[in-house]
Amino acid sequence: MTRASVVGAGMTTFGVHESTLPDLFATAALSAYDDAGVDPADIDAFYFGNAMGGQTENDTHLAPTLATEVGLAGIPAQRFEDACATSANAFKNAVQAVDAGIHDTILVGGVERCTPETGKGTGEMTRIFASASHRQYEQPTGLTFPGVFALLTKRHMHEYGTTEEQLARVAVKNHGNGTRNPRAHFGSETTVEEVLDSPVVAEPFHLMDCCPFSDGAAAVVVTSDDRADSFDRPVDVTGVGHATDLVPLGLKPTLHATQAARDATTQAYDQAGITAEDIDFAEVHDCFTGAEVLASEAIGFFEDGNGGPAAAAGRTALDGDRPINPSGGLKAKGHPIGATGAAQIVELTEQLRGTAGDRQISDATRGLAHNLGGDAGTTVISVMEARA
Amino acid sequence: MSANTNESASVGYEAWTDALRSGSVLGVSCADCGATYGTPVAVCHDCGSRDLEPVDLPTEGTLHSVTRINVAPVGFEGPYYVGIVQLGDARITARIERDGADTAPEIETPVVLSGVIEEDENGLPAPVFTVETD
CATH class of the missing domain: 2.40.50 (OB fold (Dihydrolipoamide Acetyltransferase, E2P))
Known part of the structure; x- marks a missing residue:
């Protein structure tokens, strides 16, 4: 059943931007307004995501600031923070608010700057990202986020025999998709050899297994099922699941299961009345290549242990039977933390409208977004469907 | 150990660091269901009990x-x-x-x-x- 509909979508290119957070966000928001054909007067709430502005740019209390920038001052505006799942959490809350009749039409979006344009280099940004791991029980070890996902992936490799070459194939596929996405941070192909020859960041991840530091913004206009018919190109949200797992890593019963993703997927599929078989494609949180393999199993695309071989066999390619990350994913499209969840919704919207151009999944009628936060402690799963 | 620590969790962070610096690893064990955690929490994830006791984990x-x-x-x-x-x-x-x-x-x-x-x-x-x- 339709819980809410996306009637407008917009985003900046992801990459290196000199623009300020308000300038970047306005570009995405005005694009979403225009796509929906709405004015600020049509919006009655603003659900906004930014994960780290306080740490990266000494910029907080951003919801009313950005509301002012895009003509929304006066209405309720709130900021969400859930590490890399920040704007998917904002989206979930917007869908629930519209579904419950609390608001009619909501602007949802996120913005982040993570590149050296912030004045922060790799070491400083690595420290800021690590703030999403447990302050007392993990950060003092020097654990990094590539390290967190390395620990999850290494256990998967140990359990199932997943190989570095299989991981590299994820990067090759997503870079290929990224060449078809004009908004992607990386627009060039790569090869398994290039990935495996690139420097090791946190074993088993080479530099080319890792998403980049990116700047960018994304926004969508969410409205109720009954209002959606008055818009030109609505796409329906039929399920949104949200679950958490224990933090720190040592408390998680099964390290490589990413249990929050499994629980959120069950919720979303139950709401939509579907199973994994009914999903035509997915945008998943491939902050590292191993994360895509784990996600592909957690959302039910492949049996546990088959995610690596499936990626290597081309099953997740644009023309595979289980396409994943047609946008290029975080790996190639880029990962401006607080904008990533909203950007996944932008991609689902365009794919389900049939307007994704060179990266269009043929006959796509139902898609899934998997947005993970922190050490897989949070995951939000959204299911969207083309409007009948 | 400060007074505040005693008012909060039964086994807190300070106890964990004190143990670590003296050569042991402090976990907690639930007195009601027996679940063991490698790092202290205030409430048992498995049964909801607040009765979590310090336990020396193997080194x-x-x-x-x-x-x-x-x-x-x-x-x-x-x-x-x-x-x-x-x-x-x-x-x-x-x-x-x-x-x-x-x-x-x-x-x-x-x-x-x-x-x-x-x-x-x-x-x-x-x-x-x-x-x-x-």
């Missing part, structure tokens, strides 16, 4: 997972190894040390508690486990 265990970190955060100097160590029924995150090799040890390798590092900007300690050699 010898095995590597449940491990990585070599080459790109370190500001304040740390790579490369180094970080792992998840299995200690009886519980697991904790720790710094891993090994001699004579520049690749990560294998998963399931035996390790033993060998001390603490305090490289954190606020001096917070982390356990160090060393790969046992014959």
